[in-house]
Amino acid sequence: GDSVTQMEGPVTLSEEAFLTINCTYTATGYPSLFWYVQYPGEGLQLLLKATKADDKGSNKGFEATYRKETTSFHLEKGSVQVSDSAVYFCALRYTGANSKLTFGKGITLSVRP
């Protein structure tokens, strides 16, 4: 079946450091890929998405590129801020009737001032 694997956490960075969070997937078809963020005490928010191979999703300085050849969707940000501290989830989803989201385990990011 489909699955999403995220790098082990937690990750602690200093403000303005470069961020990479790895995500790889296994899929039987051609899903869309997503990064969701969960701030403390809140529900999940969509951070960015990519719907086909080689698409780049971007939002709030975060970027991720859909790499079909390596089945990856790594999240990057050039300069993190304290306000980026949260839990980040990689997920995949198909369109149509089979539209459930399949999530990775998530990774906690803490950014120090």
Next chain:
Amino acid sequence: DAGVTQSPTHLIKTRGQQVTLRCSPKSGHDTVSWYQQALGQGPQFIFQYYEEEERQRGNFPDRFSGHQFPNYSSELNVNALLLGDSALYLCASSFEGSYEQYFGPGTRLTVT
């Protein structure tokens, strides 16, 4: 726009009891999905409702059931609660055919 709302926020139940969680979707959305998020884990898909019918179901036992009403709101029912049912239950709504699911803040269920 109120977004996705869920009630109650927190709930404590005893093993063997039954619980009902509620969700109101974002305005204009017709599809509701439910997820279970255990501590330290990613959300796991329970089921999805569209046009008042269960359209898709994840790997959860029949103790988990749901309903969608004509106004698109939804309920999640769990019977014969187990300690392992303790989790954050998330509701997500979407519009049929769209990519994005909007999540509510969740209901924290503790089973003692």
